[in-house]
Amino acid sequence: MTDRAALDPNDRTITTRAGHVALVGKPNAGKSTLLNRLLGLKLAITSPKPQSTRVSAVGIVSTETYQMILLDTPGLLDPTYTLQRSMLASAISSLRDADVAVYVHDATNGPPPPLESLVPPGTPLPRVRLTWANKGDLLNEGNRANLAAMDNVIVGSAEHGENIEQLLEHVASSLPLSPFLYPADELSTQPVRFFAAEAIRECALAILHEEVPYGIFVDVEEFRESKKPIYIRAVLYVERDSQKGIVLGAKGRTIREIGTASRVMIEKLVEESVYLDLWVKVMPDWRKDAIALRRFGFNVPHE
Ligand SMILES: Nc1nc2c(ncn2[C@@H]2O[C@H](COP(=O)(O)OP(=O)(O)O)[C@@H](O)[C@H]2O)c(=O)[nH]1
Ligand SMILES: [Mg+2]
Structure with a gap:
């Protein structure tokens, strides 16, 4: 800056x-x-x-x-x-x-x-x-x-x-008089993988009901732009085993629905085809766990 x-x-x-x-x-x-x-x-x-x-x-x-x-x-x-x-x-x-x-x-x-x-x-x-x-x-x-x-x-x-x-x-x-702080063609200071994770979370929020969506964290583990289509592997973390079942849905129907919707959203963002590999894992009560939150990249203030 x-x-x-x-x-x-x-x-x-x-x-x-x-x-x-x-x-x-x-x-x-x-x-x-x-x-x-x-x-x-x-x-x-x-x-x-x-x-x-x-x-x-x-x-x-x-x-x-x-x-x-x-x-x-x-x-x-x-x-x-x-x-x-x-x-x-x-x-x-x-x-x-x-x-x-x-x-x-x-x-x-x-x-x-x-x-x-x-x-x-x-x-x-x-x-x-x-x-x-x-x-x-x-x-x-x-x-x-x-x-x-x-x-x-x-x-x-x-x-x-x-x-x-x-x-x-x-x-x-x-705004103060100032030269530009970023190149004029830059759209964000965050990497596109951040927005990919957010897109998956948005689709999960839209498709899932009740308490489950609030307990979801999406971690993009791999984002390979050199591959065509772009390869993205992401994990949907939930807080409990019971939620994992809900996110997967009968015969994996729900996770497939989330995957299709988020793939379309990410493709609009990157203007290319995407292969989205989605997984569901349990991280017990991560929203209350400072260590898990820091691992996920949140800044947790000290009490
Ligand atoms: N009718 C109407 N709904 C809006 C408007 N702006 C946002 N919303 C809706 O309000 C809800 C919350 O919007 P969001 O941007 O996620 O709110 P945030 O929590 O403040 O970021 C969404 O359902 C939006 O579609 C508006 O100008 N008019
Ligand atoms: Mg908001």
Whole structure:
């Protein structure tokens, strides 16, 4: 990353703006849908089931004049187990590093509570904050007008693309003057195997019911781009034996369904054919196990 402290603010040769933008808010507000919409690409996992985003995903939007590094964060909630503590820490660390916070609020739940009330006391927040009142497509005229009249609030719809240009312009003009921090054609700072794992998890979330989806971790063990079709071997970890049976389904029907749906999604992402080799394994209670979580790459804060 460029060391921006070393840049001279009076340097008039810099005409571009660049910086980090954190999309934060409660679970299910529409942060991941908004990231995908801003990117014009399906990158982040979205789901009607809350708490689908576990670590901050990064997407990059570059135009001629600005570059936004967008961080899609896990929903802000009171953590009750170790994975949730890691999720909250990830959201807070994204906030700390951001130049601009876009506070995504599900406007069908009424006016937005202050962002400060959703984070632990003392959490550093970016100077520039903007509220995106999402799901505007579901609002009546009166509620919409009340929200739109509030300071620094834009009413729109991530799902339908309403007011997205206005949001982009507003955020772009708030970014610091800076050279681009990444090459202009880079879409993300995360490797494609991260998004492959996320795609598999999204399909599992969509296809499985009740408690099982929350206990799934997807580990991409092998991702061989040199092979045609691209070879991907991934393991779906569940927390209990009984869940393994559910994920496999009768005669392996469920895992095949998850495999087909996720293969199609990954092929769209990599624009090539993919051979997806999916396995199911049990890692007892991994969401509460700091050692397992670290092995899976989560940053687990010390108590
Ligand atoms: N009607 C409507 N639904 C939306 C909108 N944005 C997101 N959603 C839905 O809200 C749910 C949660 O979205 P997601 O992006 O996963 O939320 P996140 O937890 O904040 O990342 C999904 O079912 C989305 O389809 C919107 O603008 N309008
Ligand atoms: Mg999300």
